[in-house]
Amino acid sequence: MENRLNEEGFIMQYLISGLREEPFIDHTADENQLRYEKYLRSILTRPQTKEPQDRVKLNETGSLGLPWRYYYNYGNWFVDLSTFYSVLTRVEMDACTQLEAEEDMQVRAVVWSYASVDLWCNGEHVCAMAPPVYKPIQKQNVMFNLKKGINRLYIRLQTLGVRDTRTLFGIQVINHKDEIRVVLPDEEHTNCVLNCAKWLDQLIIQDGKLFCHTPAPKGTTLGYDSMSPDFAKAETKVERHDIGGATEAVLEAGRPYIVVECTAEGQKLARRMEDTAMIVPSFLKVMDYEKNKEAIYHRISDVESLSRGGKFGFSISNILARKATGRITAKDRELFLETLSQIEKRFDCSDFLVCGLVRYLKNYELDDELKNRVKEVLLNYRYWMDQEGSDAMCFWSENHSLMFYVSAMNAGEFYPEEYFTRAHMTGRQLWEAGKKRVEQWLDDVEERGFEEFLSTVYMCVTFAGLLNVIDYTPKEISDRAVKVTDRLLEMLALHTYKGSVIAPMGRVYRQVIYPFLQGAQALMNLIDPDVPYSYGEGWLAFYATSRYEIPEGLKKLMRDPVLTEYNTGNAVIRLEKNEAYCITSVQSPRKDTDYDRWVNLTLLEERQNVDKTSHAYTKSLNERFHGTTCFIPN
Template structure:
């Protein structure tokens, strides 16, 4: 009998029991505001999440048809996101927004049955099975992800599952949910409403998922449909090119496509039944460091400014641009661009609207005001905007600004001081202060910020993203404050550059980090490379979001000897924040990590004031309180096994500037995830880690309360001169260096946006052992392989202890109250 397509496109749950086939309607995004005031922005946002949910008891009615509008007034579409176990439409909101999403699927049961399921989300959810309401999850939370068990009363045959999601859009917003069948998943078949139209889309999604990248070619499982395109993404940071940075070519009818050289960022797109499907891939072997040879310091500095000046404005997720750094670079080079006046007024509008990160713009604007003449209209507009800005969370006005991170707090403090000095006798309406009062408030907090870093070190330590922002904020403190603060700020800036220089290995920053993003897999592309290239022109450069434009008009002097630190051998450990960092760097390898937990004697963790404020009075106007809020939101630097993670990168082993390996427990199941923690950056749950003498041990235990029960290895095979894989071992050689990675469980290759770069271990409890060595000790890779195996790593699950090379590490789960919001 001929099988009909609508009967053919049926799906089982994935290997972990998750439902993966959905139609969605949304996101519906509407402005959201509330007049409630709170000096604690985190508590304020928690309150907003509690009131954003609108209750609904009855399942939304109406026919569900592909391409036609649903309850939200937005069309139903097929959800496709390669490798995702969740419906995940997470994104970033610069202003407060109410976010809504509807989704549905059909579960076909072989008989009347009740199955148990787990619902995972950060958002507020209502779920109906047929007409029965089976789940209410509220209110929305920021972190960690919540798990709620439900029962699904399935009838024999088809059962509609309808999901209604609501949440508060504020900065990085986790707009996602997942449904995991806990028993009987193998009996459940997934289909979709409107089968006649959705079947072709599902078929094309399967085709998209089958694409392979091998030998610089894409291979398709059958000819590409008419309208299918191959795109090359320039990855331009310029917002003015956001609509044109992808060049597309038809590949209709092709089964194989040879990719163009030196265009490594590719995407395949197709249109089917009014639906757009897209999958991204990267040719990792062609993503290489960029350097300019033979330039002295001054000429290289001008090249940095030219690269920044060439960008009209920095794209913020393709939604709008921030242009102040680019304007500063053009002014420094004497480039008079007629667009810049328009961009300046656009910048002032963004500051006035209090976009998140508008403090970045204020810092740049202050530098512009301090260095360049303004006509009367611009001067009047600048004054109005700065007088009505909100310089701290205890001042008037609802918005989505982040005040508390290490870089944000610095910029708010120094900007309050600078703005108050500009207009000492004027009244700042949101602060309810005169300029002199605002200056003194900013000065006091800036001095506390400096004192904290002087005593404890950086919380966003070695962050190859945020150290650039902190560098720019410190330059404003160096250039536009009191003599005492200038000296202290310069010393802290020296410390920042010294730490990054220590961790620079054969050109790239290789480091554990307080906060990081996906470019951790490309160390030479990280923002801090711009700083290292400024210090030492021999280092590879990156764009660095244009922050070095601040340096064009700064009096800060870069300390001598940093190039020696970059190129020399180091074996050391040091504390920063609550973290203990270990670094082994020699001509063969660089191995570095944070210890989890710290076991050095005398360590005393600084106290989080937000855990005390309910029972005793605390100084909410102090930086110590701000720092406590930051630990709650952006993750702790007190690394301990079992604690929920955020964007912390815990360890790396590198053989050169681009051949780096590490493991992590991902916060998302696919490379395109917008989660924090993400796929390659951060950890859903932190492991135990210990390092010494070229050997690193790590133990991961994934609790029932987390949905993702695998860890994975970043292993860029194409970057090695040689590599070998044997059962639970991976071995690699690059130049004179060797590395080996052992896992207590089975390592399964996996491809997503990258091919030949990932191995997964699907277990709840697992251990890793990384070993590094050099050619002067091991003449060949084979000799090193035998040595690594002779260290005999063993993992005892009963005690959660891994042993190797005479070292042992035991996983002792901890809980950290600071990591719940």
């Protein structure tokens, strides 16, 4: 079968074995989590002294103890198995392909990856890229000494699984591209799989139909993904129908998320597609503010737990919504205990769970068994990166930092005389440390504006964190948090155009291409029931027990024409909206002459003392990691 390199010289066909995943534990302490994770990557890679001597055959077990399979991901130039890890994980993958050369030749190539990569060509070790990195992507120039005929490339990838982990690699051939073709190992069996892949490649959606270039292979299914946020439905959210032998299929109205799956040689290949014409805003029937608010809480309570990448669920917001609406279920105690276990294991984003747990404790009674378990978990939690523990938690982003700060205050308040084992503080001391940082967080946002400005993902999280500050801190802090929350909602309302948030964002995700589906639509729909709604990850469950009141005038702000310019973080935001159009832009870094650019403390700490307990240090880490505050094109 003819398999040439793609237009840029990338190899597009591989067999892979993996991912092999196992816990990665190291107890080295560091108050700088970014530096700590860099250190972990430096010690993770196991040196590769020789090429694994695998017989690479489809479905047979490789040296990692996992079967070889064909990698299919429509049109991707990279072998990309990127995923999210909530705890520190060692990740390994093997890959193998073959290049058939028309004659003996020296081929220049580039290996691209974020991971550690070892590459052998005909047994010669031609690439040892280490250590892994978070970003930017690494590249290494290599030379392949190809002989006429078949040449084997064997790749071993190693990386640290920590939060959003880019487990991928690509090999780009620079010269002799037209004289090389790809021949997979075990060609007798993989040719059938390649035929299946090429059939998937040729699928198109047009005019409400799925068109196939040739009849669908036997056993092919057309599935509709409900995109349910509920982890309880993760295994059943795709409804499949057999289309074997068909050359076209009429797509069901209102079901735009499609997955086509076919099987060859025991390998299941899947292509996900979207019928964009069917992705439209969701509106509730017209109702008043209070009834709409009740409907929001019911929607959140209907979800058992929020799916975290289909691996597990976070349920605290859903439990809160069920308590607020009197719809508690028999399973909620089990889910509550699971939440405590996730906090105890310090899953990334467990600060979200702690904030929800605090809200639960402030509003509802627990029996003695649960009280004791909660106390055990909260006394042993790691409330900041300078406290004892090795984990994958993100502390430094605008939303995470606030949640950690206020959770430290609240946990310290619950147990003022108790000893917090990782913090090495009493509850009273922990409360004071959290209070200092909450106040500094507010100082920063009041003076410079939001860093994750207008983010339709993270403003919802920040909103929930601010509600805990409003409801569960002293009045002088609470009053400041009210004003900051007002500003958050005013900015989103200002950028709402025809019911959806249209804005430049300090942090952004793919969902922004469908503005009416963004998480912040939950906030907009709370303000105005007439605009499209979204689930918004259930953060509005916090609002059900909050004293915070939505400011007057936001609905008018959402609808009125505006021509304005304002500063936030390190950016200048410009906006013009009227009945005919909405135009908005971001300028970063700011160029105004009177702007006092804040100093990134992490750039100074190697040569002078800096206050690593300050929010200014946290914000500096955030800029180093996310880059949200200073966009400078390379």
